[in-house]
Amino acid sequence: MSEDRGVAQALPDDVAALADVPADKGEVHVVHLYPREMSIYGDLGNTRCLAARLRWHGYRPVVHDHHPGAPWPERADIILGGGGQDSGQVRVTEDLARHADRLRELALDGLPMLMICGMYQLFGEAFITVEGQRLPGLGILDVTTRGNATRMIGPVVLDTDFGSVVGYENHSGSTVLGEGQQPFGRVRHGRGNNGSDGHEGARTGNVVGSYLHGPVLPANPALADGLLEVAARRATGGWFPAEVDDTVADRAHRAQVRRLLGS
Amino acid sequence: MRTSLALAAGKGTRALSRLRGGGSALPGLVTERLDPAVLRHTLGALPRGVVVVSGTNGKTTTTKMLVALLRAHGLRVFTNPTGSNFTRGVISSLLGEVGLSGRLDADVAVVELDEAHALHFSAQVPPAHSLLLNVARDQLDRFAEIDHTARLLTTLAEQTTGGVVLNADDSFVSRIRGHVGDGVQVRWFGVDPSIAERLPELQEADVRYEDAEQAREPGPGDGLLLPEEDGRAFTVRFVGDPDADVGPLTLRQRGLAAMINATAATATARHLLGPSFSAPTAARALEAVAPPFGRGEVIDVDGAPLELVLVKNPAGFTVALGTYGTEPVATMVAINDNYADGRDVSWLYDVSFDSLRERGVALTSGVRAWDMALRLRYDGVEVDHVEQDLDVALDRFLGDHRGRPMRIFCTYTAMMHLRRRLADRFALARFGEDPDA
Ligand SMILES: [Zn+2]
Numbered sequence: 001m002s003e004d005r006g007v008a009q010a011l012p013d014d015v016a017a018l019a020d021v022p023a024d025k026g027e028v029h030v031v032h033l034y035p036r037e038m039s040i041y042g043d044l045g046n047t048r049c050l051a052a053r054l055r056w057h058g059y060r061p062v063v064h065d066h067h068p069g070a071p072w073p074e075r076a077d078i079i080l081g082g083g084g085q086d087s088g089q090v091r092v093t094e095d096l097a098r099h100a101d102r103l104r105e106l107a108l109d110g111l112p113m114l115m116i117c118g119m120y121q122l123f124g125e126a127f128i129t130v131e132g133q134r135l136p137g138l139g140i141l142d143v144t145t146r147g148n149a150t151r152m153i154g155p156v157v158l159d160t161d162f163g164s165v166v167g168y169e170n171h172s173g174s175t176v177l178g179e180g181q182q183p184f185g186r187v188r189h190g191r192g193n194n195g196s197d198g199h200e201g202a203r204t205g206n207v208v209g210s211y212l213h214g215p216v217l218p219a220n221p222a223l224a225d226g227l228l229e230v231a232a233r234r235a236t237g238g239w240f241p242a243e244v245d246d247t248v249a250d251r252a253h254r255a256q257v258r259r260l261l262g263s
Numbered sequence: 264m265r266t267s268l269a270l271a272a273g274k275g276t277r278a279l280s281r282l283r284g285g286g287s288a289l290p291g292l293v294t295e296r297l298d299p300a301v302l303r304h305t306l307g308a309l310p311r312g313v314v315v316v317s318g319t320n321g322k323t324t325t326t327k328m329l330v331a332l333l334r335a336h337g338l339r340v341f342t343n344p345t346g347s348n349f350t351r352g353v354i355s356s357l358l359g360e361v362g363l364s365g366r367l368d369a370d371v372a373v374v375e376l377d378e379a380h381a382l383h384f385s386a387q388v389p390p391a392h393s394l395l396l397n398v399a400r401d402q403l404d405r406f407a408e409i410d411h412t413a414r415l416l417t418t419l420a421e422q423t424t425g426g427v428v429l430n431a432d433d434s435f436v437s438r439i440r441g442h443v444g445d446g447v448q449v450r451w452f453g454v455d456p457s458i459a460e461r462l463p464e465l466q467e468a469d470v471r472y473e474d475a476e477q478a479r480e481p482g483p484g485d486g487l488l489l490p491e492e493d494g495r496a497f498t499v500r501f502v503g504d505p506d507a508d509v510g511p512l513t514l515r516q517r518g519l520a521a522m523i524n525a526t527a528a529t530a531t532a533r534h535l536l537g538p539s540f541s542a543p544t545a546a547r548a549l550e551a552v553a554p555p556f557g558r559g560e561v562i563d564v565d566g567a568p569l570e571l572v573l574v575k576n577p578a579g580f581t582v583a584l585g586t587y588g589t590e591p592v593a594t595m596v597a598i599n600d601n602y603a604d605g606r607d608v609s610w611l612y613d614v615s616f617d618s619l620r621e622r623g624v625a626l627t628s629g630v631r632a633w634d635m636a637l638r639l640r641y642d643g644v645e646v647d648h649v650e651q652d653l654d655v656a657l658d659r660f661l662g663d664h665r666g667r668p669m670r671i672f673c674t675y676t677a678m679m680h681l682r683r684r685l686a687d688r689f690a691l692a693r694f695g696e697d698p699d700a
Binding site for chain 1: 409410600606607608609610611612613617620630631633634636637638640641642643644646649651
C-alpha cells in the first residue's frame with residue numbers, strides 16, 4: 001500500500017495484537033482530512049490512537065486518508081483534521097469548499113469530528129488576516145479567528161465535559177466564540193483560544209474544535225472513547241467497550257497535570 | 264579603537280567565566296554589546312572571507328568535516344566549536360584567538376549558524392559562501408514554521424556574495440537558486456540518482472508534496488553521494504569530472520545522514536579550493552573526522568559499548584532509527600521537554616518506531632518518560648520499565664545490561680545530564696572539549 005489516495009489503511013498487526021478481544025463488533029470508518037497538508041505537528045497520532053482503540057474495544061477500524069482532489073470516502077463514521085502551515089491551508093481550501101455542504105450536513109446529523117488547530121480555524125465562521133482580509137470558513141463552529149503577531153505556545157491543561165485534558169498549543173491566531181457558542185474546555189493552564197477569556201476550543205453537538213496538539217487523544221483516553229462511542233453507535237447501533245489497559249496513558253496524563261497545576 | 268576596547272572587555276569576562284565554569288555565550292555578549300561591528304572588523308578582514316553552514320539537520324557534523332577538508336589542504340581555518348552556534352558563540356570563540364588589534368590569524372572562517380541567528384550574523388558580515396543543508400522541523404517553539412525557516416535560509420543566500428552550495432534533493436533549499444544575486448555562483452550536492460529511493464530516510468515525507476518542483480537533474484560539477492554495497496563505504500562522485508571523485512572511503516561516524524553531510528562538505532571544499540582541491544587529500548581528511556559530541560558517540564562501559572544518540576526532530580530520529588534500529592542492542596529512550604529540547608513532544612508521533620518492535624525498549628526516562636512509553640505502545644513496541652528520574656534510569660539500564668552493547672536515544676538536555684553522569688564514572692572528555700583536540 002504505497003500511494004493510498006483515499007484508500008483504507010490497515011492497523012499494524014502488533015498494535016492489534018494488544019487487544020484481548022476479537023474484532024467482532026462491527027466496522028467503524030475513520031476519515032482523516034488532509035494528512036499530508038494538515039498534520040505537521042503529530043496530529044496523525046490522533047488517527048492512530050482511534051484506530052488502535054477501536055480494535056482494542058473489539059471493533060474493526062477502517063482508516064481513510066482523504067487528500068485534496070480525491071473522491072469522498074465511501075463511508076465516514078468519524079472525521080479528524082489537524083494543524084498545518086499557511087502553505088498547507090492554501091492547498092486544502094479548494095477541496096474543503098467542494099465538500100463544505102456535505103460536512104455541514106454531517107455535523108448537523110451528529111457525526112463526531114475532531115478538528116485541531118488549523119482545521120479548527122477553517123471550521124469556524126471566518127479568519128481575519130493581519131492585513132484585515134476576511135477569509136470565510138465552513139461555519140460549522142461559531143468562532144472567528146484573527147491573525148496575531150504573537151504566538152500562543154506552551155503546555156495546556158483544560159477542564160472539559162470529558163474530564164481534564166492535557167495537550168500543547170502552538171498558534172498565532174486568536175479565536176473568539178460567537179454568542180451562545182460552547183467552548184471545548186476551560187483553561188486551567190495555558191492560553192486557550194485567545195489568552196484572555198479562559199476558553200479553549202469550541203464544541204457544537206459532536207463536533208469538537210481545539211488548538212491542542214500533543215497529539216491530544218493518546219494521553220486523554222476519555223476524550224478518545226467519548227468520540228468513539230458516538231461513532232460506534234452510529235456505525236453499529238451500539239457501544240460495547242472492552243476493558244482497555246490505560247495505565248500508561250493515565251500516568252502520562254497525571255504527570256502533566258501534576259507538573260502544570262501542582263496537584 | 265572601539266573594537267580593541269570591546270575585545271579587551273570580552274577577554275576579561277571570558278577569563279572570569281572560565282574560572283567560574285560558566286557558559287560559553289556570556290563573554291560574547293559583553294563584546295557584542297560594546298562593539299556590534301566586532302564580527303565585521305575581525306572576520307570581514309579574512310583573505311577568503313566567511314563560509315556559513317546552515318540548515319536544520321547536520322550543521323555540526325558538516326562544519327567539522329568542511330573544516331577538516333580545508334585544513335588538510337593547508338588553509339588556516341577559524342571555526343566556532345560544537346554547540347555554540349549563535350552569533351555570540353562565534354564572538355566568544357573569536358576572543359580566544361584574536362589579538363587586541365582585531366587581527367585573526369586565519370585564511371578563512373567556517374561557522375555553523377542556526378537558521379534564526381544566521382541572519383543576525385550575515386547582517387554584520389555578509390558571507391562569501393554559504394552551504395545550505397536542509398529544512399525540517401526542529402524546535403517548533405523557536406522557529407514556529409518550516410515556511411519561516413525556508414525564508415530565513417533564502418535571505419541568507421541573498422546576502423551571500425561569492426557562492427552558494429545547495430541541496431538538490433530538498434525542494435525548500437533547491438528553490439533558493441532563484442534568489443541568489445547576480446554573479447553569485449551556485450553549486451549542488453545530493454544523492455546519486457541510483458539511490459534516490461533512499462531519500463525518504465533523509466527527509467520528512469509528510470511535508471513534501473507531489474506537486475513540489477521535481478528534484479533537479481544532476482548537472483556537470485554536482486557532488487553526488489554514491490554508497491557502496493556494504494553500506495559503510497561511499498564515493499562522492501563529481502558529475503563530468505571523475506578525476507575529482509573522492510573515495511571510496513569510510514567515515515568514523517555511521518549512517519546515511521553522515522554520508523550526505525560529507526558529500527555537502529566535499530562539494531563545498533571543492534568549490535572553495537578550485538584547482539588546488541585534491542581528491543586523495545579529501546578522502547584522508549574525511550576518514551579522520553571523529554563523530555561530534557552526541558552524534559553516535561560510543562562510551563566504553565566496562566568493556567561494553569554504550570552509544571549516545573541525540574534526537575531532536577522527526578527527521579533526525581527517523582534517520583537514527585534507520586541507522587541503528589535493528590541491531591541487537593539494549594535500548595533506552597530519554598525524552599525531556601525543556602526549552603533546549605523543544606517543549607512540544609507531539610513530533611514523537613511523526614516518527615515510526617517499527618524497527619524497535621522486535622527487541623522492545625528496556626527503559627523510557629526523562630520528564631516525558633510516560634509519554635514516550637505511550638507513544639511506543641501505539642507502535643506495538645514493548646517497554647520494560649518507565650522511570651522519569653534519569654539517574655535512577657541510567658543505573659538500572661547499566662546494571663541490567665552489564666557487558667552487553669547498549670544505546671540511549673535522548674533529547675538534548677537529557678543527553679547533557681546523562682553524559683555528565685557518565686563522565687563522572689567513566690573517563691570521558693567534557694562537553695565542548697573535542698576528543699581530538
Ligand atoms: Zn497548532
